[in-house]
Amino acid sequence: MEFDKVIETRRSIRNYDSTKTVTKETLEKLIYAAIQAPSWKNSQTARYYCVVSKEAAEKFRNECLPEFNAKNSKGAAAFIVTAFVKNIAGFNTETGEKTNELGNGWGIYDLGLHNENLLLKAADLGLDTLVMGIRNTEKITEMLNIPENECIVSVIAVGYSAKDAVKPKRKQVEDIAKFF
Secondary structure (H helix, E strand, C coil), X not given: CCHHHHHHHCCECCCECCCCCCCHHHHHHHHHHHCCCCCHHHXXXXXXEEECCHHHHHHHHHHHCCHHHHHHCCCCCEEEEEEEECCCCCECCCCCCECCCCCCHHHHHXXXXXXXXXXXXXXXXXXXXXXXXXXXXXXXXHHHCCCCCEEEEEEEEEECECCCCXXXXXXXXXXXXXXX
């Protein structure tokens, strides 16, 4: 798909076709696209935990997401938990001190860059996604055995939309940008 079309047609989907599946190989393509994004001093701290099997995805959805996100992601074929390794991006590797006031904010920023690539690649492959920030971090950490030195940022539902999504109104460039 042409790049402009990918960014203009990608949507956050809250209604998935439960009859369709997503393979491990397809998720690997999404993650490959994600790791092409830049990161603080090429630190590459993004981490991805993929819940692929139908049974595991259903258990994850029911036990790790609040009711409204469980409902919004019902029928999604897979879930990707996104995290980053703490205290690397935005930190001096020799002293361990923050390099500026953002500290681990750089890990979150870098992960956001990676996740956007992932979302756009999903759209390019005809997949639909929903990024969710409200989740049960303790349950996810336990279920997926995520190390303490990593910070979970989001959960991305991946699958195929059960119906067409309407594009919400977007602000115009002149609404959000100042040129000097």
